[in-house]
Amino acid sequence: MNIIVDSACDYKNEMVTSGMLLEYAPLCLQIDDAQYVDDDNLDMDKYLTAMESSKVAVRTAAPSPELFLEHIKNAAGSVFAVTISKQLSASYQNALLAKQMYLDDIGEKFIHVFDSMSASVGETLVALKIDELLKIKMPDTEIVDKVTGFINNMRTYFVLEKYDNLVKNGRVNPYIAKLASFLSIRPICAAEDGKVVMVDKARGTVKAMQKLVNIIINEKLDFENRTLAISHVRCKEKALAFRDEILKHVPFRDSLVVEMGGLCTTYAERNGLIVTY
Numbered sequence: 001m002n003i004i005v006d007s008a009c010d011y012k013n014e015m016v017t018s019g020m021l022l023e024y025a026p027l028c029l030q031i032d033d034a035q036y037v038d039d040d041n042l043d044m045d046k047y048l049t050a051m052e053s054s055k056v057a058v059r060t061a062a063p064s065p066e067l068f069l070e071h072i073k074n075a076a077g078s079v080f081a082v083t084i085s086k087q088l089s090a091s092y093q094n095a096l097l098a099k100q101m102y103l104d105d106i107g108e109k110f111i112h113v114f115d116s117m118s119a120s121v122g123e124t125l126v127a128l129k130i131d132e133l134l135k136i137k138m139p140d141t142e143i144v145d146k147v148t149g150f151i152n153n154m155r156t157y158f159v160l161e162k163y164d165n166l167v168k169n170g171r172v173n174p175y176i177a178k179l180a181s182f183l184s185i186r187p188i189c190a191a192e193d194g195k196v197v198m199v200d201k202a203r204g205t206v207k208a209m210q211k212l213v214n215i216i217i218n219e220k221l222d223f224e225n226r227t228l229a230i231s232h233v234r235c236k237e238k239a240l241a242f243r244d245e246i247l248k249h250v251p252f253r254d255s256l257v258v259e260m261g262g263l264c265t266t267y268a269e270r271n272g273l274i275v276t277y
Contacts, residue, residue: 002021002022002023002071002074002075002076002077002078002079002080003020003021003022003023003079003080003081003082003127003130003131003134004022004023004024004025004068004071004072004075004079004080004081004082004095005022005023005024005025005081005082005083005123005127006024006025006026006027006062006063006082006083006084006089006091006095006123006263007024007025007026007027007038007039007063007261007262007263008027008083008084008088008089008091008119008120008263008264009024009082009084009120009123009124009127010120010121010123010124010231010258010259010260010261010264011121011124011127011258012256012258015124015128015256020131021075022131023071023074023075024039025063025068025071025091025095026038026039026063027060027061027062027063027089027262027263028060028061029047029058029059029060029061029262029263029266030058030059030060030061031047031050031051031054031056031058031059032050032054032056034050036262038261038262042261042262044234044259044262044265047262047265048233048265048270051165051265051266051269057165057168058165058168058266060089060263060266062089062090062091062093063091063094063095064094065094065097065098065101066098067098068081068094068095068097068098068099069098069101069102071098072098072099072102072109072111075109077110078109078110078111078140079110079111079112080111080112080114080130080143080147081095081099081111081112081113081114082113082114082116082123082126082127082130083095083113083115083116083123084116084118084119084123084263085115085116085118085119085191085194085195086194087117087193087194087195088119088196088267092113092115095113096113099111099113110140112140112143112144114126114130114147114148114151115151115194116151117151117152117154117191117193117194118151118154118156118191118194118276119156119191119263119264119267120231120260120264120268120274120276121229121230121231121256121258121274121275121276122154122156122191122274122276124229124256124258124276125150125154125227125229125276125277126150126151126154128227129146129147129150130143130147133146133147153221154276154277155190155216155219155221155276155277156190156191156274156275156276157188157189157190157191157199157212157215157216157274157275157276158188158189158190158191158196158268158273158274158275159186159188159189159205159208159209159212159272159273159275160186160187160189160269160271160272160273161186161205161269161270161271161272162269162270162272163176163187163189164269165266165267165269166196166267173197173198175198176189176196176198184203184204185201185202185203186201186202186203186204186205186207187200187201187208188200188201188202188211188212188215199215200212200215209242209245209273210245212275213245213246213249216246216249216250216275216277217249217250223250223251223252223253223277224251224252224253225253226252226253226277227252227253227254227255227256227277228243228246228247228252228254228255228256228275228277229255229256229257229258229275229276229277230242230243230255230256230257230258230273230274230275230276231257231258231259231260231264231268231273231274232257232258232259232260232271232272232273232274233259233260233264233265233268233269233270233271233272234259234270234271235270235271235272235273236257236259238271238273239257239273242273242275243255243257246275252277260272260274
């Protein structure tokens with residue numbers, strides 16, 4: 001059994017050392033004439049510096065169908081792929097193409113592609129859920145049903161300092177970026193049906209984060225059965241403090257804090273936070 005993710009999935013290496021078979025299909029990033037592969041070799045400090053000094057939008061390219069196909073070929077047994085929201089990238093469609101290429105040209109294999117309808121640690125939580133169900137030897141079709149329900153019930157929020165790259169790449173309404181640059185207003189955004197939408201706003205980051213804590217508290221979900229996951233761009237202390245504040249009020253089963261890789265850093269930008277549960 002293998003799990004394939006694209007590089008919008010942010011995780012710590014220790015998450016995949018306990019028998020979790022995780023394959024990684026990196027996106028490609030381009031700033032001006034320089035190209036970067038979004039994998040473990042990406043120098044994030046140099047990448048951030050190049051991104052922040054460039055006057056043009058970063059261009060991103062999803063993993064090709066051929067790259068997904070290679071991972072499927074190398075997998076022993078069933079394959080579950082998880083991608084960033086299809087509203088944000090062609091990664092999901094390319095993974096589906098790879099599945100069809102394998103079935104048409106090579107043979108039968110159980111392959112399912114999940115649209116995480118999220119990004120970053122949202123994708124991470126989906127991969128961890130698949131791994132949890134694989135370890136109890138749940139049948140493949142039941143895993144699909146369980147994980148689809150998990151995705152549909154997942155919540156993802158964004159508190160970013162800037163939304164410029166999201167706007168430049170057509171991923172979010174320009175009005176949100178204008179708010180973020182006006183008098184320190186911080187939009188609070190959510191993933192709804194895989195799209196980034198604004199759900200509230202506040203003056204300054206501290207007030208925005210407190211508003212988000214209140215939003216989470218008032219959702220009254222089955223928190224004791226959920227993991228709180230937070231990813232950040234070069235602001236670990238802020239992420240940890242935010243996690244601690246949430247956990248004072250909400251009884252999550254577990255929590256994790258990770259740093260974003262290249263793709264999500266591109267859109268969240270420095271000091272950005274993504275919260276999923």
